[in-house]
Amino acid sequence: MYSMPYFCKHIQSTAYDAVVRGSYVPASVEETKVKDEVKEKERKSKASSSEKGTNVGAFQKLPMVIPSVDILSSALKKAKRVSPTQGISNIAKRERNRAAKQLDALMKELAVPLRTYRETFPNKRFLHPYERSLVELTLGEGNYEYVLGKVDDLRKKVNSVGKEHAAICAKSMTKREAEENLAAGVNKLEGIFQQEGKIVDELLTIAKTLRAMPVVDLETPTLCLVGAPNVGKSSLVRILSTGKPEICNYPFTTRGILMGHISFSYQNFQVTDTPGLLCRSDEERNNLEKLTLAVLTHLPTAVLYVHDLTGECGTSVSDQFVIYKEIKERFSDHLWIDVVSKYDLFQEKTPVIFATEDQSKDDDELAKYRKEGPDGAIRVSVKSSLGVDELKSRVLEMLTSQVNRIQVQNSSDQEQLEETHTSLLLDGFVDSGTVNLDCALGSS
Numbered sequence: 001m002y003s004m005p006y007f008c009k010h011i012q013s014t015a016y017d018a019v020v021r022g023s024y025v026p027a028s029v030e031e032t033k034v035k036d037e038v039k040e041k042e043r044k045s046k047a048s049s050s051e052k053g054t055n056v057g058a059f060q061k062l063p064m065v066i067p068s069v070d071i072l073s074s075a076l077k078k079a080k081r082v083s084p085t086q087g088i089s090n091i092a093k094r095e096r097n098r099a100a101k102q103l104d105a106l107m108k109e110l111a112v113p114l115r116t117y118r119e120t121f122p123n124k125r126f127l128h129p130y131e132r133s134l135v136e137l138t139l140g141e142g143n144y145e146y147v148l149g150k151v152d153d154l155r156k157k158v159n160s161v162g163k164e165h166a167a168i169c170a171k172s173m174t175k176r177e178a179e180e181n182l183a184a185g186v187n188k189l190e191g192i193f194q195q196e197g198k199i200v201d202e203l204l205t206i207a208k209t210l211r212a213m214p215v216v217d218l219e220t221p222t223l224c225l226v227g228a229p230n231v232g233k234s235s236l237v238r239i240l241s242t243g244k245p246e247i248c249n250y251p252f253t254t255r256g257i258l259m260g261h262i263s264f265s266y267q268n269f270q271v272t273d274t275p276g277l278l279c280r281s282d283e284e285r286n287n288l289e290k291l292t293l294a295v296l297t298h299l300p301t302a303v304l305y306v307h308d309l310t311g312e313c314g315t316s317v318s319d320q321f322v323i324y325k326e327i328k329e330r331f332s333d334h335l336w337i338d339v340v341s342k343y344d345l346f347q348e349k350t351p352v353i354f355a356t357e358d359q360s361k362d363d364d365e366l367a368k369y370r371k372e373g374p375d376g377a378i379r380v381s382v383k384s385s386l387g388v389d390e391l392k393s394r395v396l397e398m399l400t401s402q403v404n405r406i407q408v409q410n411s412s413d414q415e416q417l418e419e420t421h422t423s424l425l426l427d428g429f430v431d432s433g434t435v436n437l438d439c440a441l442g443s444s
């Protein structure tokens with residue numbers, strides 16, 4: 001279920017697009033200025049609701065991209081079938097008419113899909129910040145825009161070369177010359193497309209990759225497990241999930257990430273694993289860690305932070321303490337529960353704990369953390385089920401608070417949207433849910 005803000009925004013922007021396309025008039029300087037102002041207001045409104053997180057799901061709406069060889073072969077076939085305008089009895093005139101029309105058709109058949117991609121692939125700026133991070137993590141910084149830009153360059157090239165050769169065809173003096181000019185034009189366009197069409201195939205790969213990304217639902221409260229690698233996060237996701245958690249594969253992760261669901265009194269929650277965080281600076285973090293930070297930064301998540309004080313997870317307790325303090329400070333506004341995991345190992349006589357580190361340099365804070373974790377942490381063992389019931393009830397309590405948070409956030413989004421709408425209305429750009437561009441352009 002989408003929230004009201006989502007629907008309102010969607011309806012508005014669709015209507016806007018339709019009006020823009022429907023009421024195109026060659027613009028005077030003044031008109032262009034007004035039009036730009038409208039666009040800027042729309043862009044700001046879009047960008048601000050984007051920041052607010054009301055519109056994930058862009059990847060699922062990406063258009064199907066046709067492989068470049070298929071675009072080319074279908075365009076060649078369609079262009080060949082174009083006949084000259086009826087009623088031209090002069091052979092030379094008829095043939096040059098045919099040649100120009102066929103070349104024009106070929107150019108359009110090649111350029112139209114490319115234009116569709118330019119128009120339907122979302123501008124990265126307008127993506128939900130979480131999806132924007134995924135685009136960067138998956139495709140590399142700047143690559144998405146680069147490929148889209150190159151596809152558009154190809155469209156421009158096809159258009160200009162097509163027009164140039166169609167004009168040459170239209171000037172042919174004889175049937176033979178028309179045929180030769182047509183063949184030369186077709187060859188040229190075919191050559192360009194064969195050489196540079198690979199960029200369309202790159203776009204196809206991009207669309208496939210992004211479409212395969214796990215879908216997040218911003219309306220469902222989500223519990224996000226965070227901690228160093230091997231501290232027991234996935235094991236906790238399994239015991240907290242009702243039903244079997246799915247494995248989500250983000251394209252840049254080597255391991256799948258568990259995504260489970262918790263149901264309680266008709267309310268559904270999501271619980272998700274994140275790849276572990278290591279003790280290092282942001283610049284040194286790998287994509288798996290960046291994904292964790294993107295989830296925490298951009299999705300309305302409640303945190304279940306897992307601490308393994310046994311010393312057997314591979315990250316020392318003191319390093320875990322450093323990571324914890326940094327993350328806790330960075331995401332202090334999140335609802336939060338701390339868990340000390342693998343507590344069965346603490347009950348054994350000689351746990352692996354404390355064996356690996358020199359504790360003589362511990363300050364009081366670290367010494368305390370080493371023994372019991374952060375204040376209020378729940379001790380849990382997946383092996384012996386110790387603390388599991390307490391954990392479940394605390395998690396449900398927290399997720400119920402998260403429901404309220406999301407509702408408050410949604411109503412503030414709604415208010416903001418209404419404010420933007422009212423401001424556009426007062427400026428005369430909006431009329432009962434649609435942007436009135438005619439009015440804005442003064443051309444009604």
Ligand SMILES: Nc1nc2c(ncn2[C@@H]2O[C@H](COP(=O)(O)OP(=O)(O)O)[C@@H](O)[C@H]2O)c(=O)[nH]1
Nearest residue numbers: 229230231232233234235342343344381382383
């Ligand atoms: N003794 C013990 N081992 C555990 C417990 N929870 C997890 N483990 C083990 O710790 C290792 C890492 O667990 P996993 O859930 O994959 O950690 P993640 O990398 O944080 O997701 C696995 O070998 C688990 O079997 C626990 O409560 N007790």
Ligand SMILES: [Mg+2]
Nearest residue numbers: 233234235273
């Ligand atoms: Mg795991």
